[in-house]
Structure formats: C-alpha cells, structure tokens
Amino acid sequence: xxxxxxxxxxxxxxxxxxxxxxxxxxxxxxxxxxxxxxxxxxxxxxxxxxxxxxxxxxxxxxxxxxxxxxxxxxxxxxxxxxxxxxxxxxxxxxxxxxxxxxxxxxxxxxxxxxxxxxxxxxxxxxxxxxxxxxxxxxxxxxxxxxxxxxxxxxxxxxxxxxxxxxxxxxxxxxxxxxxxxxxxxxxxxxxxxxxxxxxxxxxxxxxxxxxxxxxxxxxxxxxxxxxxxxxxxxxxxxxxxxxxxxxxxxxxxxxxxxxxxxxxxxxxxxxxxxxxxxxxxxxxxxxxxxxxxxxxxxxxxxxxxxxxxxxxxxxxxxxxxxxxxxxxxxxxxxxxxxxxxxxxxxxxxxxxxxxxxxxxxxxxxxxxxxxxxxxxxxxxxxxxxxxxxxxxxxxxxxxxxxxxxxxxxxxxxxxxxxxxxxxxxxxxxxxxxxxxxxxxxxxxxxxxxxxxxxxxxxxxxxxxxxxxxxxxxxxxxxxxxxxxxxxxxxxxxxxxxxxxxxxxxxxxxxxxxxxxxxxxxxxxxxxxxxxxxxxxxxxxxxxxxxxxxxxxxxxxxxxxxxxxx
RNA sequence: CGGGGCGUGGCUCAGCCUGGUAGAGCGCCUGGUUCGGGACCAGGAGGCCGGAGGUUCGAAUCCUCUCGCCCCGACCA
Numbered sequence: 001x002x003x004x005x006x007x008x009x010x011x012x013x014x015x016x017x018x019x020x021x022x023x024x025x026x027x028x029x030x031x032x033x034x035x036x037x038x039x040x041x042x043x044x045x046x047x048x049x050x051x052x053x054x055x056x057x058x059x060x061x062x063x064x065x066x067x068x069x070x071x072x073x074x075x076x077x078x079x080x081x082x083x084x085x086x087x088x089x090x091x092x093x094x095x096x097x098x099x100x101x102x103x104x105x106x107x108x109x110x111x112x113x114x115x116x117x118x119x120x121x122x123x124x125x126x127x128x129x130x131x132x133x134x135x136x137x138x139x140x141x142x143x144x145x146x147x148x149x150x151x152x153x154x155x156x157x158x159x160x161x162x163x164x165x166x167x168x169x170x171x172x173x174x175x176x177x178x179x180x181x182x183x184x185x186x187x188x189x190x191x192x193x194x195x196x197x198x199x200x201x202x203x204x205x206x207x208x209x210x211x212x213x214x215x216x217x218x219x220x221x222x223x224x225x226x227x228x229x230x231x232x233x234x235x236x237x238x239x240x241x242x243x244x245x246x247x248x249x250x251x252x253x254x255x256x257x258x259x260x261x262x263x264x265x266x267x268x269x270x271x272x273x274x275x276x277x278x279x280x281x282x283x284x285x286x287x288x289x290x291x292x293x294x295x296x297x298x299x300x301x302x303x304x305x306x307x308x309x310x311x312x313x314x315x316x317x318x319x320x321x322x323x324x325x326x327x328x329x330x331x332x333x334x335x336x337x338x339x340x341x342x343x344x345x346x347x348x349x350x351x352x353x354x355x356x357x358x359x360x361x362x363x364x365x366x367x368x369x370x371x372x373x374x375x376x377x378x379x380x381x382x383x384x385x386x387x388x389x390x391x392x393x394x395x396x397x398x399x400x401x402x403x404x405x406x407x408x409x410x411x412x413x414x415x416x417x418x419x420x421x422x423x424x425x426x427x428x429x430x431x432x433x434x435x436x437x438x439x440x441x442x443x444x445x446x447x448x449x450x451x452x453x454x455x456x457x458x459x460x461x462x463x464x465x466x467x468x469x470x471x472x473x474x475x476x477x478x479x480x481x482x483x484x485x486x487x488x489x490x491x492x493x494x495x496x497x498x499x500x501x502x503x504x505x506x507x508x509x510x511x512x513x514x515x516x517x518x519x520x521x522x523x524x525x526x527x528x529x530x531x532x533x534x535x536x537x538x539x540x541x542x543x544x545x546x547x548x549x550x551x552x553x554x555x556x557x558x559x560x561x562x563x564x565x
Numbered sequence: 566c567g568g569g570g571c572g573u574g575g576c577u578c579a580g581c582c583u584g585g586u587a588g589a590g591c592g593c594c595u596g597g598u599u600c601g602g603g604a605c606c607a608g609g610a611g612g613c614c615g616g617a618g619g620u621u622c623g624a625a626u627c628c629u630c631u632c633g634c635c636c637c638g639a640c641c642a
Contacts, residue, residue, distance in 0.1 A: 513602035
C-alpha cells in the first residue's frame with residue numbers, strides 16, 4: 001500500500017482528553033478516534049492490528065478444538081431472566097424494547113445464548129465435550145468509561161464456552177484454555193501473569209485472570225516473587241504485619257471514655273496515643289437490606305468481595321447509610337462498635353486472639369477501651385481484609401508486592417450455574433439424565449492492543465510487537481522526487497510483498513523527518529530507508545525497537561527484515 | 566451517582582476576571598525555494614465561541630438552565 005493514499009491521521013500534539021499512554025498514542029498515531037464516551041471508531045491502523053490479534057486468537061482456539069460460532073449481540077430478555085441475570089446484572093446492561101414492547105438487551109457476555117443453543121441440540125454424552133467460541137462485540141453500560149480503549153461501553157471479546165459431562169472434562173477444557181491463552185498472549189508479544197481470581201457475578205468455582213502489569217490498569221495484583229503466588233487483590237490472602245504495639249495484658253473490663261469530635265481511626269489513634277493496629281474498625285453494611293457489621297484492625301481495609309462471600313453472597317451489598325446506622329445502632333459512623341449489637345458481626349481473622357483494644361461505644365463521641373474480641377462480644381471470624389503492600393506470604397512469610405494491572409483475559413469454571421438454571425442436560429452411558437458442566441473463557445481483544453502500547457512505547461511513539469503491528473515494514477524513500485530512489489523503493493516494496501511481508505511504501509511528498517516521525521509514532525517494527533547511499537547500492541534497515549539501524553545492500557534488505565520478524 | 570475540571574477554526578490553546586462583535590501556533594489549500602529527523606517565504610480558506618433562555622444599547626465574556634467530554638471516588642462479566 002502507498003502511504004500517500006492511506007487514511008492515517010497522525011497528530012503532532014496529544015489530544016487534551018487523553019491521560020494514559022495507550023489512549024494518547026493510539027489517538028496521536030491515528031489508530032482510533034472517539035465517537036462518544038466509551039465508544040471509539042477503529043480506523044485503518046487499529047483495524048489492521050485488531051485483525052492480526054484476532055487471527056492469532058482463532059489459530060490458537062482452533063488449535064484446542066474450538067469451533068467458531070457467531071451469536072446475536074441482541075438478546076431477548078427471557079434467557080437472561082432464566083439465568084437470573086436479567087436482574088443480577090443491574091444497570092450495567094444495556095436494555096431496550098422492540099416495537100412490540102418486548103424486552104431485549106445487548107449482550108455483555110454469552111453464557112445464556114450459548115447454553116440455549118446447546119440445550120436445544122445436545123442430547124447425549126456422545127456429543128460432548130464441546131468448545132464453542134465467537135469473536136463478538138459486547139456492550140456494557142459502564143458507569144464511567146475511561147482511559148481510552150481500556151474501559152469502554154462497546155468492545156470486542158473472544159468468548160468461549162466448554163460443555164462437558166463431568167468435572168474431569170471441565171478441568172481438561174479449562175487447562176486447554178489456560179495454555180491456549182498463554183500462547184495467544186505470548187504470540188501477541190505481551191508480558192503477562194496468570195493470577196487467581198474471584199469468579200464474581202459469573203458464578204463458579206475456579207478462575208484465573210491474565211493480567212498485564214501497568215499503572216494504567218484498574219486491578220491490583222498481589223504477587224510474591226519468592227513463592228510465585230499471584231492473585232487478584234479481591235481474592236488474595238496474606239499475613240498482616242503484627243500490631244505496632246503489644247496489647248495490654250490481663251482480662252480488663254471495657255471502659256467508656258470521652259472522644260469529643262474524634263471520629264476517624266486516625267483521630268482516635270492520635271487522641272489515645274495508641275496506633276491504628278490497636279483500634280477496631282467497625283463498618284456497618286446493608287446486605288439485601290439487613291445490617292451486618294464488619295470488624296477490622298484499624299489499619300486494615302475491608303475487602304467487599306471477601307466480605308460478601310463470608311456472609312453468603314447477598315444479592316446487594318452496600319455500606320449502610322448514615323440514617324440506617326443511627327437507626328440500628330444509635331450513633332453515627334465514627335462512634336460505632338460491636339458491643340451489645342443485635343446484628344450479625346463478622347470479624348476479620350487478624351482480630352482473633354487480640355485483647356484490650358479500642359472501639360466505638362455506639363454513643364456519639366464515646367469510645368471503649370479494654371475490649372477483647374470473643375470475651376466482650378461474639379463474632380464470626382473470617383478473612384475479610386484486603387491485602388496491603390508490606391504483608392507477607394501466608395505460607396513462607398516472604399514479602400509480597402501489590403501492583404496495578406489490566407485484565408486481558410479471564411477463564412472460569414462455571415460449573416452448573418447456567419446449565420442447571422436453563423435446563424441443559426444429556427443422557428449418560430447409563431441412560432441417566434445428567435446436567436452438563438460448563439466453563440467460560442474471555443479475552444478482551446482491544447485490551448491486548450492497549451496493553452501492548454502501555455507496555456511498549458517510548459518518547460517517539462508506539463513500539464508495537466511485530467506480530468500485531470499494522471505493518472511489518474515501511475519502505476521510506478527520503479526524497480520521492482528523486483527518480484532513482486523512487487524506483488528502488490518501489491522495487492523493494494514489491495519484493496517485500498512477494499516475500500510475504502505486510503509492507504507500506506511511504507511515497508508521500510514529505511520531508512524525511514516527517515516520514516520518520518510518523519513511522520515511529522505508528523510503531524512499524526522495521527523501516528527500510530532509501531536515501532543517498534543508494535548510489536553505492538545500499539539502503540538503511542532500522543528496527544523500531546531499540547532504534548538500531550544498519551546499512552544493507554539493496555538485494556539483502558528484505559531478507560534482513562524477514563529474518564528479524 | 567457524589568466531587569472537581571473543561572467546552573472558542575481540524576489539533577493545542579489565548580481572550581472571559583474588568584461586556585464593544587474573535588486571535589496565536591500547528592494543520593489544510595495555492596505558488597515558489599528546499600529535501601536524511603515534524604523546513605522556509607508569499608498568498609489563501611476555515612469559527613454565528615456546545616445549546617437554550619435571560620440581563621444589557623451591545624454578550625465568547627455576566628446570570629439561569631441544559632447537553633457533552635475528561636479526571637477523582639463509588640461501581641466494574
């Protein structure tokens with residue numbers, strides 16, 4: 001292709017609205033343009049990259065026996081009602097009505113549709129196992145789209161679903177996906193980590209997320225370099241640091257004291273001259289409208305995910321409102337505590353065995369000291385605490401890290417959630433009806449592109465991995481008006497195409513600097529510059545990564561690039 | 566949904582406080598000179614200042630409402 005004919009609208013300056021590197025660079029390099037919040041036009045370059053990513057995905061999915069389908073993005077409400085997710089998905093699902101007033105939605109994922117396909121057709125264990133996948137547009141009415149392509153309202157997802165007769169079959173399908181995903185991300189040139197994850201609203205037992213480390217990400221990963229333990233913060237476990245000062249000895253009796261205006265843990269800590277680790281933080285939550293108290297050590301944060309699991313996974317979980325707190329406990333947040341309360345109390349495991357601590361008195365501007373969990377109040381202990389940097393590995397005690405990451409893939413063992421709810425069963429060899437066990441496996445296609453840009457860029461632009469770059473090589477005649485250069489460049493371009501390279505000829509009537517800058521911004525992995533050394537029969541071959549270049553004979557240039565890719 | 570910010574040629578922004586009828590740089594078009602790292606000269610096109618209402622002799626500028634976008638938080642298969 002000839003650059004002069006292409007639509008590659010590069011910008012010299014960063015658009016004002018872009019914050020993260022991938023957003024800025026994809027805009028500047030002319031890959032994408034925004035249509036609206038969370039909606040992007042994928043221009044020529046983005047489309048080429050996304051096509052390459054999808055090609056890799058298809059090859060690997062086909063490689064594990066996946067069969068590609070294509071299901072409607074527009075779904076009837078009925079199947080979502082059957083699975084219970086019509087209400088479960090809440091406001092995150094785009095909903096609409098057709099002309100007859102029937103409820104429809106735009107699919108966020110396709111468990112329901114896939115299950116409905118299977119239940120109509122799959123009758124016998126002999127037809128299992130199956131792995132079906134599609135590459136489809138998904139819709140989510142995000143409360144806050146952000147960070148360019150990282151969090152959007154419409155995006156491309158490869159989603160696959162496995163159907164098996166038993167748990168061993170599911171395990172095998174899950175493992176196949178795990179390995180295929182590793183190959184996909186590796187082929188896309190990404191450095192990534194597979195981590196233990198919470199299965200959240202998807203339901204199911206086991207799940208792994210594939211994460212790329214970047215500050216632009218929204219997830220936090222807990223990682224122990226010495227043991228290899230890696231998990232999403234929602235799910236991660238660790239050993240907390242010990243309390244900053246030891247608890248007072250003895251079976252002391254709780255004693256009220258006045259704390260005028262001291263509400264936060266920090267304020268009470270400063271007032272009592274006892275560290276945060278000596279305080280009990282009492283949080284009141286409403287679980288399906290019922291009050292539940294969560295207790296944590298003063299310096300710890302509640303993990304809502306763990307807490308939700310600890311109380312049996314309520315449909316709705318939220319912090320209590322100030323009015324609710326006052327009604328239930330007779331005091332405002334800042335003076336609450338577990339003594340004498342009538343609600344369920346879940347205490348974090350880090351409080352077990354502690355004694356003579358400080359907590360709120362359920363009376364405004366009063367706290368209690370000498371409060372001992374177990375003795376002065378009853379609570380169920382559970383791990384409801386969010387891991388923080390500085391904690392240590394639960395088994396070895398080795399230090400752990402917490403870092404930000406973006407999720408590019410997620411695999412789940414769904415179990416029977418959808419097949420049971422929607423009646424997907426087959427006859428086994430004994431002629432008995434058994435419910436099919438399912439898995440579900442997603443990849444965010446654009447997120448691979450974003451992650452690559454986040455990971456690989458420099459001051460001049462994108463350093464796109466060759467496997468997903470829109471072009472392999474750009475042939476750049478320094479001066480297109482020079483007939484010899486023009487001719488040589490044209491010949492090189494033809495040769496590159498014959499050699500199977502995705503080549504573009506930069507035949508624009510621009511100065512060399514402009515063409516170099518654009519090629520670097522866009523992130524084309526290789527450039528062959530046809531310039532003054534042409535007189536000696538030479539051209540310059542340069543690699544975007546590391547900015548290395550060398551002179552090569554005209555006849556050798558293409559082979560050199562080919563070898564590099 | 567709470568908090569903050571911003572909407573002025575294609576892009577980045579100035580002008581607004583202190584009303585007087587719109588500017589710069591880049592980009593774009595034409596011609597010329599240049600030609601290995603975002604050239605230079607000359608000429609030119611392009612904006613009813615997000616929208617509506619109001620105040621005023623007069624509104625980009627002041628007031629009210631509204632829409633959109635971005636950021637922080639909440640939320641997030």
